[in-house]
Amino acid sequence: MSSMIAEVALALGISKGTVSRAITGKGRIAAATKARVLDYMAEHDLSPNAIAQNLSSRKSMTIAYTVPTDPKMRHLSFYLSGMIGAIDRAMITGYDILSISNSPDAVRRVVGQGKVDAVIVSRDPGDEVTLPYLQQAGLPFVLIGPTRISGITRVDHDHQAACLEFTTAILQRWTGKAGLILGSRDDLVSQARDEGFTAAAPDSPVAWNALDETSTVAAAEQLVELGVDIVFCGDDSICVALETAMMAGRIHPAIELRLASFHNSPALEALNPRIPAIQFDSSAVGAAACSAVLKQLGGEHPVDSIIGYQLVIGDRDGHLARGGQATYSISVDQ
Amino acid sequence: MSSMIAEVALALGISKGTVSRAITGKGRIAAATKARVLDYMAEHDLSPNAIAQNLSSRKSMTIAYTVPTDPKMRHLSFYLSGMIGAIDRAMITGYDILSISNSPDAVRRVVGQGKVDAVIVSRDPGDEVTLPYLQQAGLPFVLIGPTRISGITRVDHDHQAACLEFTTAILQRWTGKAGLILGSRDDLVSQARDEGFTAAAPDSPVAWNALDETSTVAAAEQLVELGVDIVFCGDDSICVALETAMMAGRIHPAIELRLASFHNSPALEALNPRIPAIQFDSSAVGAAACSAVLKQLGGEHPVDSIIGYQLVIGDRDGHLARGGQATYSISVDQ
DNA sequence: TTGAAAGCGCTAACAC
DNA sequence: GTGTTAGCGCTTTCAA
Numbered sequence: 134m135s136s137m138i139a140e141v142a143l144a145l146g147i148s149k150g151t152v153s154r155a156i157t158g159k160g161r162i163a164a165a166t167k168a169r170v171l172d173y174m175a176e177h178d179l180s181p182n183a184i185a186q187n188l189s190s191r192k193s194m195t196i197a198y199t200v201p202t203d204p205k206m207r208h209l210s211f212y213l214s215g216m217i218g219a220i221d222r223a224m225i226t227g228y229d230i231l232s233i234s235n236s237p238d239a240v241r242r243v244v245g246q247g248k249v250d251a252v253i254v255s256r257d258p259g260d261e262v263t264l265p266y267l268q269q270a271g272l273p274f275v276l277i278g279p280t281r282i283s284g285i286t287r288v289d290h291d292h293q294a295a296c297l298e299f300t301t302a303i304l305q306r307w308t309g310k311a312g313l314i315l316g317s318r319d320d321l322v323s324q325a326r327d328e329g330f331t332a333a334a335p336d337s338p339v340a341w342n343a344l345d346e347t348s349t350v351a352a353a354e355q356l357v358e359l360g361v362d363i364v365f366c367g368d369d370s371i372c373v374a375l376e377t378a379m380m381a382g383r384i385h386p387a388i389e390l391r392l393a394s395f396h397n398s399p400a401l402e403a404l405n406p407r408i409p410a411i412q413f414d415s416s417a418v419g420a421a422a423c424s425a426v427l428k429q430l431g432g433e434h435p436v437d438s439i440i441g442y443q444l445v446i447g448d449r450d451g452h453l454a455r456g457g458q459a460t461y462s463i464s465v466d467q
Numbered sequence: 468m469s470s471m472i473a474e475v476a477l478a479l480g481i482s483k484g485t486v487s488r489a490i491t492g493k494g495r496i497a498a499a500t501k502a503r504v505l506d507y508m509a510e511h512d513l514s515p516n517a518i519a520q521n522l523s524s525r526k527s528m529t530i531a532y533t534v535p536t537d538p539k540m541r542h543l544s545f546y547l548s549g550m551i552g553a554i555d556r557a558m559i560t561g562y563d564i565l566s567i568s569n570s571p572d573a574v575r576r577v578v579g580q581g582k583v584d585a586v587i588v589s590r591d592p593g594d595e596v597t598l599p600y601l602q603q604a605g606l607p608f609v610l611i612g613p614t615r616i617s618g619i620t621r622v623d624h625d626h627q628a629a630c631l632e633f634t635t636a637i638l639q640r641w642t643g644k645a646g647l648i649l650g651s652r653d654d655l656v657s658q659a660r661d662e663g664f665t666a667a668a669p670d671s672p673v674a675w676n677a678l679d680e681t682s683t684v685a686a687a688e689q690l691v692e693l694g695v696d697i698v699f700c701g702d703d704s705i706c707v708a709l710e711t712a713m714m715a716g717r718i719h720p721a722i723e724l725r726l727a728s729f730h731n732s733p734a735l736e737a738l739n740p741r742i743p744a745i746q747f748d749s750s751a752v753g754a755a756a757c758s759a760v761l762k763q764l765g766g767e768h769p770v771d772s773i774i775g776y777q778l779v780i781g782d783r784d785g786h787l788a789r790g791g792q793a794t795y796s797i798s799v800d801q
Numbered sequence: 802t803t804g805a806a807a808g809c810g811c812t813a814a815c816a817c
Numbered sequence: 818g819t820g821t822t823a824g825c826g827c828t829t830t831c832a833a
Binding site: 178179180185188200202206210216224232239245246248346370373376383400405 | 516519522527534540550551554555564568577579714715
Binding site: 149153154156157182187190 | 809810811
């Protein structure tokens with residue numbers, strides 16, 4: 134007999150319906166019977182078939198989490214940490230995370246098939262198709278990160294506010310001329326960082342398109358020409374590239390540049406002395422995204438949420454000072 | 468009407484059974500009817516309810532992929548790349564990847580509930596419970612990476628062979644005294660690397676327990692005392708830590724060390740001149756793991772597979788020479 | 802080749 | 818409080 138519910142019913146001399154009530158906790162049932170059922174199940178290591186439950190209850194207890202499957206992908210830790218945050222959060226409520234490609238086809242398939250109850254898009258795929266599809270699909274979903282499309286529930290760090298606070302804090306400690314190096318102009322996160330920086334340090338030069346070591350060094354040299362000696366890096370990879378290029382003396386004219394990074398990372402942490410950086414918590418973002426769809430599944434109205442960050446600023450002795458906060462929260466998820 | 472199969476049947480004036488046959492491709496059906504059904508579905512953007520299919524066919528079309536949810540996790544890219552490899556491979560055959568915590572409870576839950584048809588364990592959790600449970604659970608599963616437990620189907624790089632080949636290649640080009648720095652002694656991958664290195668460079672000193680910059684520098688100094696001037700690093704983080712420590716002159720006695728890494732990474736790629744390294748392909752491992760369980764689901768007998776690697780060795784001009792191969796394959800998955 | 806009907810393992814009314 | 822029964826949306830005999 135493959136139906137565990139029938140097996141328990143038979144063994145305990147009760148009906149399948151009663152066993153079901155013990156499991157779901159719904160409907161009236163004597164505390165004693167319920168305990169008998171649960172004990173029996175625990176003792177015999179039995180659990181109900183999830184798929185049958187799903188079909189009957191019209192819920193899949195599964196949430197899709199998109200990840201880019203593009204092989205030359207950057208920001209691995211952002212995606213994995215976020216997913217792990219979501220997994221942990223989902224597990225508490227009995228949900229699971231189905232990891233899928235962020236391609237429109239993959240998203241449409243799992244949604245169309247009813248394989249998931251909600252979708253977390255871990256970053257705008259920029260295909261002009263996925264997000265609109267989700268909007269009209271009528272199931273809960275949230276986007277992690279920024280987007281140009283309006284009317285979408287989002288979970289994100291406030292990159293702009295973080296960069297503003299960080300830039301301000303650094304410029305209070307260091308004197309000199311500030312400049313910023315960023316990656317692709319199309320990247321929405323970079324744009325937000327640019328705005329935060331420019332608000333804190335108006336009229337400071339910004340160099341774009343630092344995509345590899347060569348272009349990063351070129352950007353730095355450009356800034357140096359303009360008299361910059363405090364370089365803010367839009368990303369940790371830019372920062373690492375710059376640091377090693379400097380140490381190897383590959384930046385001309387040779388000059389002592391002070392570095393600060395808009396994004397912390399393990400690679401950066403390995404450097405000594407410590408480079409000041411903003412510490413984002415992708416895991417918290419993933420967890421918040423999961424909470425957001427869970428709430429929508431519970432009937433609540435969708436709300437954006439903004440996740441806090443930390444400023445990691447080393448003092449002279451190499452010790453760390455940590456500060457910073459999400460001062461601009463619409464709603465801060467616990 | 469929530470049943471798409473009934474809707475199509477009604478619209479086309481045929482029975483639900485026929486529609487089902489068109490979808491599954493099983494059973495006798497006229498090519499014309501089949502086309503009519505498929506066309507209608509495509510035109511109206513309809514797809515069958517996966518959960519009902521699953522219940523009826525007793526298959527979940529889902530494969531669990533475990534990831535450590537331990538917050539202070541290392542090797543993010545290994546886990547994410549592997550998962551992405553699995554997602555891509557699974558998608559082709561209509562399967563999906565359910566990402567779950569590698570805790571015994573999580574694994575038991577999804578397996579017990581019948582929520583997945585197979586399990587990929589992305590690294591031995593070392594809990595002495597999960598793997599044995601899976602062995603007796605009777606559903607297909609594979610382990611990525613080494614384990615002390617026997618009789619388990621595995622997919623992995625041949626770390627030992629790779630390190631042997633790499634060490635040999637480096638020592639043919641560079642003259643000097645070699646030494647190796649490794650992380651935790653409990654780590655099975657590190658142990659395999661140790662063996663490969665020692666086979667290629669017998670009697671060379673090996674320093675263990677390089678877990679952060681301090682211990683790494685200490686390990687390096689230890690080796691220097693022994694006359695080592697070619698340092699092999701068991702991991703890219705060790706390599707980066709050493710590189711920056713050297714550049715900052717934090718290793719005593721100050722000496723010119725040449726570095727080589729048993730594991731390549733983006734952080735390492737950013738360095739210039741290039742540090743020779745072994746390039747592993749976690750994505751291929753994940754894909755192979757997925758293929759492995761898929762084959763078992765297809766009734767084939769489980770087989771271990773070993774995935775190839777590349778040696779990345781820079782010449783004087785900074786150009787790259789790539790070589791290396793999986794010379795010890797039991798079976799190399801495409 | 803197609804239709805009808807009996808499940809798949811569970812939930813949820815509805816009676817008792 | 819518990820048993821009975823009718824689905825959930827699909828697959829799969831078994832007839833026709």
